Amino acid sequence: MILKQIKTASVIALALGLVTVPAQAASSLAINGTLNKLTGGTTFDAWKFKILGTGTFTVDVAAYEASQSNVSTPDYFTNDINGDGELTWLDADTYFYQDTGSVKTANAIFRCDDVENNCGGTTGASNYFNGYTPGTNPLTRTTHLLTETSVDGSVHFRRDPWYDVVVNMPGDYLFLVADFRLDPVEAEAGINAGDSFSAPAGFTSPILDHADYRVTFSSPDMYISISGDTITLAPVPEPETWAMLLAGLGLVGWRFSNRSGGGSPTVAG
Ligand SMILES: [Ca+2]
Numbered sequence: 001m002i003l004k005q006i007k008t009a010s011v012i013a014l015a016l017g018l019v020t021v022p023a024q025a026a027s028s029l030a031i032n033g034t035l036n037k038l039t040g041g042t043t044f045d046a047w048k049f050k051i052l053g054t055g056t057f058t059v060d061v062a063a064y065e066a067s068q069s070n071v072s073t074p075d076y077f078t079n080d081i082n083g084d085g086e087l088t089w090l091d092a093d094t095y096f097y098q099d100t101g102s103v104k105t106a107n108a109i110f111r112c113d114d115v116e117n118n119c120g121g122t123t124g125a126s127n128y129f130n131g132y133t134p135g136t137n138p139l140t141r142t143t144h145l146l147t148e149t150s151v152d153g154s155v156h157f158r159r160d161p162w163y164d165v166v167v168n169m170p171g172d173y174l175f176l177v178a179d180f181r182l183d184p185v186e187a188e189a190g191i192n193a194g195d196s197f198s199a200p201a202g203f204t205s206p207i208l209d210h211a212d213y214r215v216t217f218s219s220p221d222m223y224i225s226i227s228g229d230t231i232t233l234a235p236v237p238e239p240e241t242w243a244m245l246l247a248g249l250g251l252v253g254w255r256f257s258n259r260s261g262g263g264s265p266t267v268a269g
């Protein structure tokens with residue numbers, strides 16, 4: 001009987017929103033991929049993005065496995081970011097497109113190539129496509145700065161893009177990862193024409209037939225999940241919504257128990 005009262009009290013507390021789930025629960029997701037050098041150029045990857053609400057998220061690429069573009073530059077060192085025992089040389093270039101089922105030049109929204117460089121600089125205006133601007137577009141991009149410390153294990157001081165995105169319009173998007181650089185016309189044609197991976201100048205016997213990348217997505221206000229090549233961003237429910245959901249589950253359990261003739265109610269949560 002005491003147990004029953006306690007559980008009843010918990011249901012009431014949930015219904016009143018007195019039990020909260022942290023809404024600030026951070027969410028992050030890392031994807032890994034490999035691009036290849038073909039006869040006509042290099043390949044690129046297109047990941048589907050289903051964004052179900054407004055919010056913000058961060059894109060943090062770790063790919064180029066040396067700190068400088070020339071082995072004789074001061075502060076040059078290498079690091080095997082993905083720990084696969086080899087060093088590869090993707091000078092990552094990233095894009096967001098509207099997703100209408102395929103990569104279309106007319107659907108390109110913005111580009112971000114590096115930290116700061118080709119990523120809007122300090123004004124944020126450059127490298128938007130199709131007439132979009134930082135103020136009028138579905139997704140607004142703000143680059144992080146070289147003076148900040150990358151959080152994803154990047155090695156090169158500039159080549160790995162790192163930026164925040166504000167979702168102004170939920171919807172279906174494509175996130176493209178390529179080698180420098182993938183013009184929208186090349187993207188629609190399906191190959192980064194004439195492109196080759198760029199090892200640091202002076203590097204002996206570089207691997208140039210493929211290059212690896214990792215991209216970490218994180219958000220303070222959306223949950224990020226993945227199924228196949230589709231990444232879904234869903235707003236984190238407010239605490240009140242969680243409480244109602246949990247209370248609903250609890251009341252369902254109560255009813256089921258009573259109908260089945262059990263002596264004491266079973267309440268979820
Ligand atoms: Ca590696």
Ligand SMILES: [Ca+2]
Nearest residue numbers: 091092113159
């Ligand atoms: Ca780059």
Ligand SMILES: [Ca+2]
Nearest residue numbers: 181182192193
């Ligand atoms: Ca190109």
